[in-house]
Amino acid sequence: MPAEQNLNIVPFISVENMMDLVLSTGTETFLKELAAYVEEDFRRWDLFDKVARIASHSRDGVIELMPASDGALYAFKYVNGHPKNTKSGRQTVTAFGVLSDVDSGYPLLLSEMTILTALRTAATSAVAAKHLAPKGAKTMALIGNGAQSEFQALAFRSLLGIENLRLYDIDPAATERCRRNLSHLGLNITACRSAEEAVEGAQIITTATADKQNATILSDNMIGPGVHINAVGGDCPGKTELHRDILLRSSIFVEYPPQTRVEGEIQQLAPDHPVTELWKVITGQTTGRESDTQITLFDSVGFATEDFSALRYVYDKLNGSTRFEKLDLLADPDEPRDLFGMLLRRQAAAQNSPEMITA
Amino acid sequence: MPAEQNLNIVPFISVENMMDLVLSTGTETFLKELAAYVEEDFRRWDLFDKVARIASHSRDGVIELMPASDGALYAFKYVNGHPKNTKSGRQTVTAFGVLSDVDSGYPLLLSEMTILTALRTAATSAVAAKHLAPKGAKTMALIGNGAQSEFQALAFRSLLGIENLRLYDIDPAATERCRRNLSHLGLNITACRSAEEAVEGAQIITTATADKQNATILSDNMIGPGVHINAVGGDCPGKTELHRDILLRSSIFVEYPPQTRVEGEIQQLAPDHPVTELWKVITGQTTGRESDTQITLFDSVGFATEDFSALRYVYDKLNGSTRFEKLDLLADPDEPRDLFGMLLRRQAAAQNSPEMITA
Known part of the structure; x- marks a missing residue:
């Protein structure tokens, strides 16, 4: 947690x-x-004020808000998903988020979350696999070698001890880039043709592919x-990766x-098809x-709880660090009810230095 | 609109x-x-993707997200409401918001909205009154002389030509501060004892009082x-200002x-009590x-559409201005799908200047 600060200032973590x-x-x-924070918050599942993300869909993509609160902290993430963005040199997914104090409603932290989301997605995958994958698994197939792929590889090595990676992407250049990015990290990597x-x-x-369509990866x-x-x-309406028959043979575990x-x-599947909530496996209420x-x-x-965990983790890591900027985000009048007086005092101050507020 | 910029940068308007x-x-x-933008967007009501705000309630307050989109732009506001905050020198309400491009999902602007919300609330009140108040009204009673009061006074003078203001607050100091803040603006002001x-x-x-309770102002x-x-x-569950009998005698106009x-x-009132949507009055579909x-x-x-209007207005006003900071909010890798490669390149760069990434 950053040291005591002025009430107008919110710490900001840039990219x-x-x-x-x-x-x-x-x-x-x-x-x-990060995975430890994610897992800890899954254990506290009942404490959370939960809501499915609020999506605003458009022709080429979606913008979503993902709030969650445990009663002491509140977090939300803004995230977009626009597969066509790569054509203009933009990211398919970008994100940022805010962590706030529930008692005052004041933001504690604004952070970039494009990188942080990639990390928390991989960390959450590894937490789930820790509880679900066969013991002693050493080999992972990684299908879809885009922005998420290296993070998945590292999370599975770090948390599960994966040693062998088998890569495939419809774009061989993506596989080659992924292989190259991971080449000095000691994994046995096999680039595959299918x-x-x-x-x-x-x-x-x-599977971590990006096309917004029902595909059969x-x-x-x-x-x-x-x-x-x-x-x-597969993470939005109309976007799936697995053939339905696989689902019918599987025990399915989900977040919310x-x-x-x-x-x-x-x-x-049918809306009442049985699924198991991951938090129940993590807390031991159900077998994985x-x-x-x-x-x-x-x-x-x-x-949203995973983004909450990620922001909570990053906020704790800021303690004693100077690795943030200070944003003048919150109005802080001398007297709380005197918001208009702030403007008047700014105006009075400007009479001594008029360039301050000229257009 | 700010000039062409790097893809990682989002303009930020500080307090x-x-x-x-x-x-x-x-x-x-x-x-x-601002009122013209608010009114214009009420005229375009059908275009908007609308949703009631998403509230997270706690013992002492509420944190809300308010998204809206017209299909070309998307906006959301974060706003809290914590009446007890004034005891610790904080604002009851603070806010910030983001305006985004729907086609790419990329944020165009991050802005403080504590001050901007006070302005948009007053502007919206004046837009409604322009269509509903008796013609030639010159005198306004202003009950509740807190942070919103001066903005209401100025909006009603600016848009309706109000000349006489009659102030009352249970706290005489609030009335005195409001009177003083407005004293050089040419309004005839009467401080009242009830x-x-x-x-x-x-x-x-x-009426613009702040207590979170059912009151009879x-x-x-x-x-x-x-x-x-x-x-x-009166703007959240359990917080009202008017006696019910007044409502039964009134023609009631609402936003959403x-x-x-x-x-x-x-x-x-009963959930089916007749009310008229303000946009229908503004477009002439209904009589006011x-x-x-x-x-x-x-x-x-x-x-939320009013916050959308406010951010849209401010964004337009930034055109050619330098009155904003540049936030490094969005990851912008050299190659869009190579997010992990960004980290590797940062690491390689740091080998030349190791202090860059030491804790």
Whole structure:
């Protein structure tokens, strides 16, 4: 937590500050620590004020607000999803978020969350896999080698000890970039020419593709008994990655059912198809994996509590750090009810230095 | 609109920049221009993607998100309401907001909105009164002389030509401060010792009190025929200002019924009590005031389209201005899908200047 500050100031973590925070911590350590916060908040699930994200859909994308509160802290994330953005050099997904104090309603932190969302998504996948994947899994297929892929690889190595990575993307350049980015990190990496080839020998299959359409990245015959599927890319209405038959053979685990029913792979199933909430597995209320032949599926869509956890973690890490800027975001009049008086005093001050407020 | 910029940068209007923008424009001119944007967007009501604000209630207050989009632009506001905050020198209400481009989902502007909300609330009240108040009204009672009061006074002078102001607050110091703040602006101001005294001779009665409770700021016998009531303070569940009998005698005009039914004065009435949507009056689809004896009531709670209008106005005013800061809010990798590569390149750069990323 930053030191005592003026009431008008809100600490801001820029993209550059976030990169430096991640790098000075070490990316894998950051993922591991972040995963601990994510897991801790899943354990406190009942405390949270939860709501499915509020989406504003347009022709080419969606803008969403994702709020969550545990009664002491409140967080929300702004995130967009625009697959066509890459054509203009923009990100498909960008995000930023705010952490606030519930007692006063005052923001404590504004942070970039494009990078932080990539990290929390990977950390959450690894937390789920820790509880669901077959024990001793060493090989992961990673299908879809875009912006999320390296973070998934590092989170699974850091939290589950994955050693072998089998990459596939419809764009070979994406696979090559992913392989190159991970090349000095000690993973055994195999670039594959098809999804079928990628899943060979993998105990964990991660799908993280970006097209906004009902796709069949995995077909039923590709999924052997006992694997864990970490389905990351299917995360909005009309966007799925798995063939429906896979879902029917799997034990399905989700974050927050009201949101996943609309956005996840299970939008392909009946609205009452049985699913298990991940927090129940984490708290031990329900069993996760029950046999060596069971197919477990984490139908990840990304939930607001995970962003809450990420902002809470980053806020705690700011303690004693100077790795933030100070934003003059909140009006702080000398007397709280005298907002207009602030304007008058600013005007009076400007009479001594008129250039202050000229257009 | 600011000039062409790097994709990572979002313009930010601080509290200081907002004050200077208001002062360099002139507060009354700012209110008049802002009111034109608010009115224009009410005319385009059908275009908007509308949703009641998303509230997170706690013991001492509420934190709300208020999104709206017209299909080309998207805006949301973060706003809290914590009446006890003034005891610790904080504002009851603080706010900030973001305007975004719907096509890309990228934010165009981050702005303080504590001051801007006070201005847009007053501007909206004046827009409603322009269509509802008796013609030629020169006298307004202003009950509740807190942070919103001076803005209401200026908006009603600027848009309706109000000349006489009758102030009352349970705290005489608030009335005195309001009177003093407005003393050089040419209004005839009368400080009153009761709400009854304040409403004498007033054609418009504005209530803007802050207590979070069902209060009776106005009782039925205080309301004569023909007046326009601008009820600003009753704006969340359990917080009302008017006696129910006044509502039963009034023609009631609201912003967005699904929100006002929960938050406005009409929470005291049956859920099917007839109300008229303000946009229908503004577009001429419905008559506003129909007679000299009719009591009109604008049951204002503040709706997301008004914040949209305020951000749109401020964004337009930034054109050619340097009155904003540049925030490094959005990750902008050299290649859009290579988010992880950004981290690697930052790390490589740091090997030349290691102090960059040490803790």
